[in-house]
Amino acid sequence: VTPRPARLRWAALLLGLLALAGCWDREEVNDLQVVSGVAFDAAPGGGTQVTVSIVLPQNLPAAGSGGGVGNQSAPTAALLTAEGPTLGEAVERLAQMVPGRLFWGQTRVVIVGEGLARRGIEPVVDFFLRSRTTRLLTDMVVTPGSGAALLAEAPPLRVPATDVLFEHLRRGQDVRAFVYRVAESKLTASDAILLPRVRVVPEAGGDAGGSGQTGGASQAVRVGTFLFGGAGIFRHARLVGWLDERQEVGAMWVLGEWHPEQVVLQAPDGARLGVRIQRAGVRRSARRLPDGRVGVEFRVDVAAAVHEVDRGTPPLADPGYVQALSVALARGIRGDVADALGVLRRQDVDFLGIGRTLAAYQPAAWRRLRDRWPADLDQVPVLVEVRAQLHGTGNLGWLP
Amino acid sequence: VPPPSGGETWRVRPYQLALLSFVLIAGTAVLSLPQPLVAYAGQEAWLAALLPLPVGLLPLCLLCALQRRRPGCTLAGHARAACGPLVGGALGVVWALFLASALPIVLREFADLVSGEVLPRTPQVVVLALLILVPTFMARQSLEPNAHVAGVLIPLAAGTLLFIFLPSLGAARLERMFPIAALGWGPLLQAAAPVAAFYGETALLGFVLPFCDCGPRRAFWAAALGLGAVGAVLAGATLWALLVFGPLTAHLPNTLFQVTRVAGVAEFITHLDALLVGIWVAAGLVKVSLWLLCLSLDLAQALGLAEYRPLTLPLAAFAVVAGQTWFASSAAVTKWIEQVWPFWGLSFEIGVPGAVWLATVLGEALARRGSGTAPPAGPGEDAA
Numbered sequence: 001v002t003p004r005p006a007r008l009r010w011a012a013l014l015l016g017l018l019a020l021a022g023c024w025d026r027e028e029v030n031d032l033q034v035v036s037g038v039a040f041d042a043a044p045g046g047g048t049q050v051t052v053s054i055v056l057p058q059n060l061p062a063a064g065s066g067g068g069v070g071n072q073s074a075p076t077a078a079l080l081t082a083e084g085p086t087l088g089e090a091v092e093r094l095a096q097m098v099p100g101r102l103f104w105g106q107t108r109v110v111i112v113g114e115g116l117a118r119r120g121i122e123p124v125v126d127f128f129l130r131s132r133t134t135r136l137l138t139d140m141v142v143t144p145g146s147g148a149a150l151l152a153e154a155p156p157l158r159v160p161a162t163d164v165l166f167e168h169l170r171r172g173q174d175v176r177a178f179v180y181r182v183a184e185s186k187l188t189a190s191d192a193i194l195l196p197r198v199r200v201v202p203e204a205g206g207d208a209g210g211s212g213q214t215g216g217a218s219q220a221v222r223v224g225t226f227l228f229g230g231a232g233i234f235r236h237a238r239l240v241g242w243l244d245e246r247q248e249v250g251a252m253w254v255l256g257e258w259h260p261e262q263v264v265l266q267a268p269d270g271a272r273l274g275v276r277i278q279r280a281g282v283r284r285s286a287r288r289l290p291d292g293r294v295g296v297e298f299r300v301d302v303a304a305a306v307h308e309v310d311r312g313t314p315p316l317a318d319p320g321y322v323q324a325l326s327v328a329l330a331r332g333i334r335g336d337v338a339d340a341l342g343v344l345r346r347q348d349v350d351f352l353g354i355g356r357t358l359a360a361y362q363p364a365a366w367r368r369l370r371d372r373w374p375a376d377l378d379q380v381p382v383l384v385e386v387r388a389q390l391h392g393t394g395n396l397g398w399l400p
Numbered sequence: 401v402p403p404p405s406g407g408e409t410w411r412v413r414p415y416q417l418a419l420l421s422f423v424l425i426a427g428t429a430v431l432s433l434p435q436p437l438v439a440y441a442g443q444e445a446w447l448a449a450l451l452p453l454p455v456g457l458l459p460l461c462l463l464c465a466l467q468r469r470r471p472g473c474t475l476a477g478h479a480r481a482a483c484g485p486l487v488g489g490a491l492g493v494v495w496a497l498f499l500a501s502a503l504p505i506v507l508r509e510f511a512d513l514v515s516g517e518v519l520p521r522t523p524q525v526v527v528l529a530l531l532i533l534v535p536t537f538m539a540r541q542s543l544e545p546n547a548h549v550a551g552v553l554i555p556l557a558a559g560t561l562l563f564i565f566l567p568s569l570g571a572a573r574l575e576r577m578f579p580i581a582a583l584g585w586g587p588l589l590q591a592a593a594p595v596a597a598f599y600g601e602t603a604l605l606g607f608v609l610p611f612c613d614c615g616p617r618r619a620f621w622a623a624a625l626g627l628g629a630v631g632a633v634l635a636g637a638t639l640w641a642l643l644v645f646g647p648l649t650a651h652l653p654n655t656l657f658q659v660t661r662v663a664g665v666a667e668f669i670t671h672l673d674a675l676l677v678g679i680w681v682a683a684g685l686v687k688v689s690l691w692l693l694c695l696s697l698d699l700a701q702a703l704g705l706a707e708y709r710p711l712t713l714p715l716a717a718f719a720v721v722a723g724q725t726w727f728a729s730s731a732a733v734t735k736w737i738e739q740v741w742p743f744w745g746l747s748f749e750i751g752v753p754g755a756v757w758l759a760t761v762l763g764e765a766l767a768r769r770g771s772g773t774a775p776p777a778g779p780g781e782d783a784a
Contacts, residue, residue, distance in 0.1 A: 011713070012537070024521040105671060129652075132520060135670060136661040137571075180648060180662065187647040284575065360578035 031100030035107050036077060037162030039147030040124050042115030043083045043090075048123070050090040051081040051148035052102070053162050077160040079152055087123040105133040108166040110140045110179065112195070113147035117232060117239035121182065125237070128179040136180040139169045142195040142232035142239060153200055153225050161226075165198060168228055172258035173221060175231050175248060186237055189355035189370060194251060197230040197242065220245055235349045243343060250340030253333055254298045254352050254384070256282035262307060265332065268324055271312025275329060278391065279303040284353070286361035294365040295381035296354050300333060305392035316393040330388035337384045350374040354382065403474045403610060404700035406707040408542060410611040414622040416547035417612045420690065421605060421626025423550045425456075426633055427687030428509045429598040431654060431680065434638040436738045439650035440591035443577050446639040448591035449631060455746070456599030456627045460620055462753040463606045467616040469760055475606030475753060476701035482759040485704065491756060492702025498748035499604075499695040500715070504722035505733065505741075506691055507531060510684040511723060512730040517657055517677050528720045531681070535689035536716040539696060540709050543611055546689050553683045560679045561656075564672045565640060568663040572643035593742035595634070600749030602627055607694040653734065692716060 034055040043049040059074040080097055084090030095102050110128065112121055121140075128134045143150050153161050169176055174196035185193035202225065220229030229245040243251060252259055259280035265273045283299040306316060306325075315321045344352055355373050358380065359366040369376050412420070437445035466478045473481060475495065480488035511527045519527060538545050605623050612619040641655045644662060652658040657673050664670040693708075695715055700708035727733045 012533075024523070025519045132517065134661075135664075136658070137664065178662075180645065183651075184646050184648040187651075357575065360575050363579040363582040 032103040033098045033100055034103050037109045038107055039111040039151045040116050041113035041147050042119055047083050047085045048087045048090050049083045050094055051079055051151050053077045053079055053151050087127055104131055107138050109162045110138055111147035111150050112142050114144050117142050120238045122237045125179055125183045129183055138179045140177045140182055140195050141198050143198050150200055164223055171261055173261050174228055175252055176258055189359040190350040190353045192235045192349045192351040194231040194351050197232055199227040200225050201227045233349050233351050240349055241347050246336055247340045247343050250336030253300050253337055254282060265329055267314055271314040272310040273306055274308035274310060275304045276307040277304050284357045286358045294362045295383055296357050297383040300386045302388040304390050306394050322390050326388050326390045330386040333386045334384055341382055345377055348374050404705050404708045410543045411613050412547050412611045414614050414618055417622040418626040419550040419554055420547055420608055421623040422629050423686045424604055424690050425598055425601050425630045427684045428506055430634050430637050432509060432737055433595055434641050434655040435653055437591045437638050441587045444583055446635040448588045449595055449635040449638050451592040452596035452599050453631045455596040456602045459600060459603035459749055459753050460623050462757045463609055464616040464620040466757055467609055472610045474610050476698045479756045482756055482763050489702045492698055495752045496699040496702055503691045503695055504719045507688055507719050508723040508733055513654055525724045528723045532716045532720055534685050535692055536712055538689040539693040540712050546686055550686050557679045557683050564660050564663055564676055567665050568644055568659050571662045576643050576646040594738055597742045597745030600746050603749040603753050604694045607697050
């Protein structure tokens with residue numbers, strides 16, 4: 001008879017053989033087709049068209065070459081398109097077009113064409129939340145035309161379109177809508193969200209590049225043929241309208257997630273200055289007002305510094321003048337926010353999260369309002385208090 | 401009634417008891433509960449995680465009261481001593497049936513996590529078999545390896561959790577946790593029910609307390625500390641998920657792993673979920689091993705065996721088969737935990753130790769009436 005410990009060892013050995021039965025989940029890096037960006041468009045007949053930008057690693061500059069070595073004319077990404085009656089089937093057809101597996105873990109940008117956006121982006125969000133490998137911090141953008149066309153653009157410096165989109169969004173000059181935030185917005189009291197807008201314009205035409213101008217006509221930011229600025233308004237996960245550049249900036253101040261990097265300020269004496277925003281925050285609350293109504297209050301705090309003097313010779317050494325600039329900046333921000341609020345009230349879409357703030361801080365009042373929200377947006381006063389302070393004027397005090 | 405440890409004497413220090421108490425519950429509670437907590441109690445879910453802590457203390461009180469009377473006895477030993485070999489053995493078998501009904505579910509929860517997050521194409525029975533392999537050998541060794549492994553893994557897991565979660569701080573928004581105390585008691589109690597059943601798992605410490613090298617009072621506080629830590633971690637993890645995902649938390653299974661999907665260090669270190677799965681499964685092995693050990697000890701003692709080890713392999717095989725066949729999908733497991741486990745778990749976790757304690761107290765009263773003297777204090781009782 002085999003001694004007991006020996007039998008145990010045999011049993012353990014046999015059990016261990018289970019691990020040799022094959023690796024069902026083996027994934028070789030060489031077999032992965034890395035998706036860096038994806039565009040979803042409406043296809044004729046109610047279907048969905050999916051276009052992916054797949055990284056071509058063999059055409060990327062070698063590590064340590066400084067980007068100068070390699071086939072300069074070879075594309076660094078390839079586009080593939082497939083259509084299907086549902087998003088899942090379109091993705092499945094795409095998967096059949098490539099050797100190996102589509103890998104979604106490096107997808108940085110999701111572009112939604114206007115047609116699909118108006119139909120509803122729930123399937124897109126569902127796909128990204130449900131998948132095992134996707135990142136929930138993937139940016140979503142909306143384009144007035146075709147998402148596939150945007151992905152096919154060839155921006156300058158041989159940088160793939162998805163990289164241009166991602167790097168711009170990362171700078172915080174537009175609102176950002178991560179996939180999970182879009183999903184979350186559907187469950188909140190407001191049920192609305194903004195997605196940044198990206199357009200394609202011909203090389204010669206379109207708006208000039210520049211910074212957002214607070215208190216005046218804001219400008220879109222142009223990178224190659226991409227024009228950034230403005231936002232799509234989504235309610236119930238459907239595109240219902242657009243914000244222009246200034247309205248978008250106004251919304252960003254109040255949403256508090258991101259803020260413009262730089263704004264152009266028109267000084268009281270006619271001088272024009274570029275002001276860099278160093279820090280911006282918002283405190284959102286709801287309280288009962290002296291007249292008995294419940295109102296929402298946004299307190300925006302901004303710290304900024306003069307970045308450039310574009311026109312005029314402002315006396316920046318004069319503290320009184322700098323204070324006046326601060327007041328002008330605060331006034332401009334209030335104007336931006338008022339613009340955004342105007343759209344909100346006209347369209348009855350609560351993309352600033354007023355209902356959510358009410359639900360959080362005045363739940364009793366919210367219980368009375370929620371059944372008719374956002375139709376009752378008009379009944380809720382919104383107070384906007386802006387405290388802006390210019391802390392620095394740069395290293396140069398005066399230039400003749 | 402000596403425990404069926406094959407004549408070996410096991411020793412567990414009070415801090416190890418606290419760690420085992422933590423692992424025993426937290427391994428699956430922190431994994432499974434944030435989603436149903438938020439589904440029922442919304443932004444107040446983290447309060448619902450703290451509410452049922454006293455339920456976890458109740459079995460501990462009963463077990464420590466039993467330890468005072470018969471130090472060194474397991475729960476099954478107390479049952480045999482208080483009710484006799486027949487009725488006491490039957491109580492032990494009832495307890496074993498309860499443990500045998502829960503062990504496959506514990507195993508299945510870990511297997512669902514591994515299958516869902518890491519090995520989707522690997523047959524689940526293989527995952528289950530691999531997950532029970534190490535716990536079986538750990539359980540066969542004794543209680544002490546479990547205590548040592550817990551001592552290594554818990555600080556490691558805590559460090560990993562912080563490393564993973566701190567980068568997600570940027571996604572947290574305070575507004576998502578308001579309003580507080582707006583829902584009333586109904587949703588809070590509803591959310592607290594499954595949590596209470598998890599906290600009630602302290603009843604399994606009836607097979608660990610006898611080996612603690614301190615008095616019942618100190619052992620009670622050590623175990624209570626572990627339970628308190630579970631409550632704090634569960635409440636903290638639920639709150640964290642809420643601050644990041646808001647109401648979406650109620651729709652995200654394995655919530656902690658979803659948090660890793662929004663965590664990244666400087667766009668460079670991403671996909672931290674693999675790290676969390678690794679550390680979680682390692683800690684889960686201790687939990688499965690403890691459950692298997694308790695089940696084997698209890699069944700051996702209820703059947704009057706002197707050695708528990710021959711039972712470990714058959715019970716492990718049973719857990720794999722049951723874990724594979726009892727539930728058709730992970731959704732069925734979640735539903736069972738939410739709707740059946742609170743009643744099923746609590747009735748045994750409180751009912752069995754309660755019945756043994758009652759039998760012991762009644763036996764003492766009857767004996768006192770018969771002899772007319774008070775019973776002597778147990779030698780394990782603290783001076784405090």
